[in-house]
Amino acid sequence: MITNTDKCPSCGHNGLIDKVQEETLTYGGKSMTLHDMHGKFCPECGEGIWDEVSYRRYTEAQEGLVRAIKGDASADIRRIRRKLNLTQAQLALSFGIGKIAFSRYERGESKPPAPVLKLLKLIDRHPDLLKEIQQM
Ligand SMILES: [Zn+2]
Missing domain, CATH: 3.10.20.860 (Ubiquitin-like (UB roll))
Structure with missing residues (x-):
């Protein structure tokens, strides 16, 4: 046209x-x-x-x-975590990693390992998986 x-x-x-x-x-x-x-x-x-x-x-x-x-994943991590309605410590506990890990990732102090990012993105797409992860 x-x-x-x-x-x-x-x-x-x-x-x-x-x-x-x-x-x-x-x-x-x-x-x-x-x-x-x-x-x-x-x-x-x-x-x-x-x-x-x-x-x-x-x-x-x-x-x-x-x-x-x-490699600036910090904003993404914060957005997903807030969507899941979890504190940094709660998310770290769910993932079985150090309590202050997410605080450091979100402030850009350290780069999250690729598996952590991938897992987080997976949960972002399928929030129901969070419960399963927390039960592991
Ligand atoms: Zn023209």
Whole structure:
């Protein structure tokens, strides 16, 4: 569909085309593909403008990717822990690790081991698993 009222902000071409496409983000050697991204694209210069929702998804994915590369998992850990409604000590106890471990991870003082992060992400997706872990 061509909407003639839309002008390309880059080259001024009249008639941007509505498109749904995949967008692949890359940062620091990692990449991530977003599906069903909606936007308007310029057939002349290739400039694209995402709609509001897609733009937000794009920036969120980009921030997530940057965080992942930088290894800054602290914000993620805090978010998941709060969602689970646990104190740092309670979460540490559930995981069978040192009481102050999560306090150090969340303050960025030490990097959480990969298995701890993976377990936490798993629980984030399946919160019911927390009970099972606590019973182990
Ligand atoms: Zn253009």
